Each structure stands twice: as structure tokens, then as C-alpha cells.
Amino acid sequence: MAYLDICLRLTIWFLLTADLSPTNIVIGIVVALLIPRSVTKPSALRDWLKALWHSLVAIPQAYIEAIEIIVKPHRYEDVTLEKVSPRRTPGLVFLDIFIITFTPKTIVTEYHERGWYKIHWIRRRKPK
Numbered sequence: 001m002a003y004l005d006i007c008l009r010l011t012i013w014f015l016l017t018a019d020l021s022p023t024n025i026v027i028g029i030v031v032a033l034l035i036p037r038s039v040t041k042p043s044a045l046r047d048w049l050k051a052l053w054h055s056l057v058a059i060p061q062a063y064i065e066a067i068e069i070i071v072k073p074h075r076y077e078d079v080t081l082e083k084v085s086p087r088r089t090p091g092l093v094f095l096d097i098f099i100i101t102f103t104p105k106t107i108v109t110e111y112h113e114r115g116w117y118k119i120h121w122i123r124r125r126k127p128k
Contacts (some may be wrong), residue, residue, distance in 0.1 A: 004048050005091045006032045047087070051095045059101045065104045074105065074122040085117040 009032035017024055037051060068074075084093065097108045110118035 004045075005089070006092045008095070009035060023053055044087075047085075047089075051092055051099075055095065055097050058102050062103045067075055068124075069104055069122070074124050076123045076126045078119065078121045078123055079109070080119050081116045082110075082119055084111075084117060087116075 010028050013028035013031060014020060014024075017028070043102065085097065088096070093111065097111065097117065100117065101107045105122050107120050108117050109120050
């Protein structure tokens, strides 16, 4: 699904530039096409749809977590390792990291090439 990777690159370009003028669209398309493609196998449409669903769910979740942090302070921190879903292309790994970091209580601090995300959490109670 090379066109999905190009769409992701264009979306990132538009988010970074915040400009939808015709000139910027042309520049974005050129940049999206010139960035080297990954040599891994292409991702499945099902994986992209799942990532899109997680992105949509992350928006209300981020608001809920922000309100929780304001109403009930979160004083404890925790760092965990979470397994990356198998067969992830670099574009899908980026989306995973973006979704995890988008919510206020979590941030990905490291990605291990062996298939793990190192995630920093803030929590209300001391982790066990």
C-alpha cells in the first residue's frame, strides 16, 4: 500500500507546514515522492484501517485523560516495555508512536528495533 505511505507523508507535511496553498501541496507531493521508501514488505490495508481507528479513538481518550490529570493529580511515574504488533512498516510504527504520545498520560521514549516500545506513563497510584 505505497499510496497509504504517501498519504501519511503528505498528512505529516501539511501538519508541519499548516499551509494548504497550491504551491505547498505541490511541494508536499514532491517531498512525499522523493523520501526513500522502506525496503520492508508493504503494509496491509487492514493494518492501516486498524491504525486509523486507533487514531480516532485516541482523540476523545486524550480529552478524558487531560481532564483526569486536572481533576485528580497523577503523582507517580512508570516505564514499561510494550511489544510492537508484528509486520509493522515504518509508517505504521510512526503512527503507533504518534497515537501513544498523543494521549497526555503516555509518551514513547524509545523504539527498540527488536520490536518493543519503551513507554513512560504517569499514574494516579504507585505502580505495582
